[in-house]
Amino acid sequence: MVLFTSINNLANVNNGAAFRRRKLFIPPSTRQPMFKYGEDEDDRSFLSLIENGSVFEEEEDISDTASVSTSRSLPESLSSAHTNEDQESFHSWLVEEHNRRISEIEEEEDMLNANIYGHRGRRRSSITSSKYSQGWEDFMKIKTNYIHESYVLFRHATPLIITFILEHFFSIVCLIVVGKLGTDELAAVSLATMTSTITFAIFEGIATSLDTLCPQAVGARNYEMMSLYVQRCIMFSWTVFIPCGLFWWFSPYFLKYIIDNENVVHLTSTFLRILILGAPAYIFFENSKRFLQSQGIFEAGTGVLFISAPINIGLSWFLVWNSKFGLGYIGSPIATVINFWIMSILLVLYVRFIDGKKCWFGIASIKDIFSDWGQIGHLALPGVVMIESEYLAYEIMTLFASYFGTTALAAQSAVASIASIAYMVPFAVSIAASTRIANFIGGQNLAGSLISTKVAMLGALVASSTNCLILFTFRTHLAHIFTDDPKVVNLIENLLHPLVAILQIFDGIASVNSGILRAQGLQKIGGLINFIAYYAFALPLALILSKVMGYKLYGLWIGVGSGMLIIALSTFFVILFSDWDQIFMQAGLLNESDDDDDNEL
Template sequence: MSESEPRQIQGRSEGRRESLLAEFLPGSLTLPPSFVATSPIVREILGRDIAECSSEPDDETHATPESDDESEHPSTQAIEPKLAFHPNGVAYGCGFSTVPLQGLDRPVPNPREVEESLQAELSLLRDNDIIPSKSSHSWTRRDSLPGRVYRHVFSTKTRDHEEPDFSGAAAETTPLLPDDSSIDELPTPPPNEIHERWEEAVATHSVKTSWQRETKTLVQYSAPLIATFLLHYSVTIGSVLTVGRLGMVELAAVNLATMTASITCYVPVQGLATCLDTLCAQAYGSGHKHLVGLQAQRMTWLLWILMVPIAFLWWFSEPILRVLVPGEETAALAALYLRVLIIGMPGVAAFESGKRFVQSQGLFHATTYTLLIGAPLSFLQNWFFVFKLGWHFAGAATAMAVTQNLLPILLILYVRFFEGSQCWNGFSKKAFRNWGPMIKLALPGMIMIEAQFSVLEILTIAAGQFGTAQLAAQSVLITITSTSFNIPFPLAIATSTRVANLIGANLSDAARTTAKVAIVAACTVGLFNLTIFATLRRVLPQVFTDDEEVIDVVSRVILVCALMQIFDALAAVSHGILRGVGRQAIGGYANLFSYYLVALPISLSTAFPLGWELAGLWFGVTIGLAVVSGLELLYLYHSDWDQAAAQAEARMRSEDTGNIEPKFTNA
């Protein structure tokens, strides 16, 4: 980056921050702004809704709610968030990976994220001794062995990891306050002072980070997401665990039914609902809180209407499934499972919309609390319907359907009695208008996700050609690998968040450090999963089934899945880094290339002509993940991070944010 660029940054108009979010915020306005520069489709949707609402007397009171936010969060309204926001295209509490499409806006920050940003800035300022720490921890500054261990292994302070300076001369990075170990507690500066000190430090390139700080940050970001994702997927695990005790045929049928339900309903529903990540967040950030509920209502009605033909397909799915898999009993049970799941369709749509409704307000814990109640209840329902009432296979489907309807009810109760109801203005006829632009915005997300997950359905159908035991084993393997994926995927989300914010703050060196830490963490997670899979290769399938034939198949194929864990984690995290630098399209195209032109051909070739059967299917997936992770890591290795930060700054000064993208050159 040239020397002139810092001067340009420093000389920007009042209050404009070096943040990816700042490109959507006029410099003269504080959060939440009354106007947000969005993409044309989003402007059209929100503009129509605002015009309709302002023309009706009953909505006039909601037209300018900015003052409410200012009174509720007086200490944070003057601070624009830089180091804490959530990337678009991620619905927390969902086990599916989405690929955000370029051109969609990043969500407007809410007061909770503004506070997180302030704390992140404060942490880095303290690490660089620009603002003194709360406590001195004088014992760590001694030359004793515990002190040296703490400094080099645990301390997040940057100067603890630098070579000592014995010149005695003051340098640019010299602490502004003396190192007085007698000070136990120092007051935290007010937000405006933190903001000013941060701007000065960034302009003079005084902010650095350490791998200890980035490790701590990634753990803080990803740990709650891992818990939430595992809770959400445990609903599926409970169903597979229960059905596995009924027999091999039932286990095969639940896999076929679940994958069919995912590819025809769950994945498209999630893909369409991703547009709410933008619409609800923009509505909330622009101060029109009642439009958050309106957007969620509109999407819910749309999804319910689309589910009518899907329900018709599920009800008459048995003839289709019999063509796809050879076992008639397996196809009949899978069709029965799908017919019962029709009852849970409304809950699936409502929960997807409800998650976006609360998350746009920064209430990410609402989904977690909902799952803390709903997930254990799903296990109880499986036991009650399957074994206590003796409904057997149909009981497992009933438990799943009941849980799907229970989760949105629990979320509604949370909003009603705890927080989030400020964005709900009741049911409205306006939810049945203005559907065209919303569908146009939602379709790309659905197509991208559907393209990715169609491969899994193809492989499931292929596994059914090898017999019931292989299809049942496929059910166990998919459940185990999907569970393990819920560790690196939240790590990828945390990485994309941190990298995007550091790049937007013109801290390219810090972003590069975060990327290195994330890649090492991905390898660590992958090796951990590999070890678990390899050492417990016969124990894990025994958790799901008592059938020895299925256990034998799983114990052989799981060794291939164990190797896959490393590439699975690397692919997830490398794609998260690409999202952070604004090149998510590279990852999307790499995924589609590896799925359809590498993984699928290799899987079918090794499974059928070479006779590897199920092991061949997973071998192809492993090679595909190795290719996509290699391509993405190679792209990142040859990327110019300084140029990415410069382009982020250029986008903030451009009125047309869609025409300027980060440029990467060979290092």
């Protein structure tokens, strides 16, 4: 009953102000026809009234402009001959909108509470409206420095590191619990885990669209749009999962062409079919984490996983090995499904009873949720490419390693696992930095954006260098965690010392730089760089060095590492020469033009 009550409350919270149909406020000239209202002459886009983006035409256009200005709030200066004047006018308009939104919220709550509480309404409103300002940084006005931003980055990244490592731990639990059932079971769960990891990476990539949308909305204090963005992204992801779920269900028809062992094919497909039931919960959890992270709440996922991780271990053992109630092999995917739903439910309860509810404006209408999916897709597609590029590159490396014998395959699997865990550190820094920078961008705060960007790049160097030092120093201990075979241990040590250890620096810098690009809304550039670096250069080079030139695993890592270096350098120069004026303008338009064409003007 507590859970259902919580969900009901979350669905209806802030009903008085939920998804208000506000009048659309038109920005000044941006040299881009961003708005179109209808087919009538008076409903044309604002910039269609402007000749060459700056100078009004003669009387007909002036009359049009007057018609528009009487029904829509416009800044005083509409035409500007120079870009810098456009930028100043646009920024002034954003400040006006920022202040207008807060005033509008307070006025609406004054009226609402006056109706409910009578003469006590004014006092009550001051309490309820404080949720929009209490504990929140005004990213439009805040003045920061390098020390403060370094502290914020460290404080936000630390719980994320723990969260990502715990999430990575779930697949290892499946391997350990099921592996002792037999060789076929171990092979099947390994293949199923690899398939699910690659598939889930698609939805992690889609969720990265929220790394741009939600923090920028928070920075602009457009909180209700953040609530809508999350709901759209969840529904968008669930829709995309339909073909993925069908592929999992009919996986036996595809796997039989790859695997000769019929029993392994059957066990793998069984695992995937059961896991279909948990995929919606996993997608919900990943998107909901972004909802909280955008508000600066980074410890929620860590707390949830600290509870769910031991439950997952105990449940996996119970459902697989318990003599009375154990189900054997299928107990592992069932435990995973239950764990995903527990994680999602705990996150809902966290928002309901602890923190994060202030940015939840109830479940939006179906029309709102299913609108503007192009906006999500535009950011999601390059995000998917960025994440999948590296995921698939590691899997392809493991496939190549199988041609060099059992020892090489075992060593590659161990080193890839070590590198994947180490990657969680800069990836956490990437998410924390992306959120912070996007907050400043949403608030149109150039100084804060530049400082937090520089701190993030320095944090990338520190985090990746730490990884390098740990892998270099503890290579022997790390090798013995995976195996006691002297040949495999020796090969792992030689790979870590110093090749893979050094490559962690490039990989970490590339990861954080990609996060900065997400904050800027430049996923498209990041996705293109990742795809070209890995698949047009790194993997072909890895194949040549490993097989043609005979360097085997060393050739694989040199080839892929060169791709990491290219990504790190390319993204660095993209960030170095960023057009911040354009980034701020796009962010401002995104957060202020949140109503669709069907809204009342």
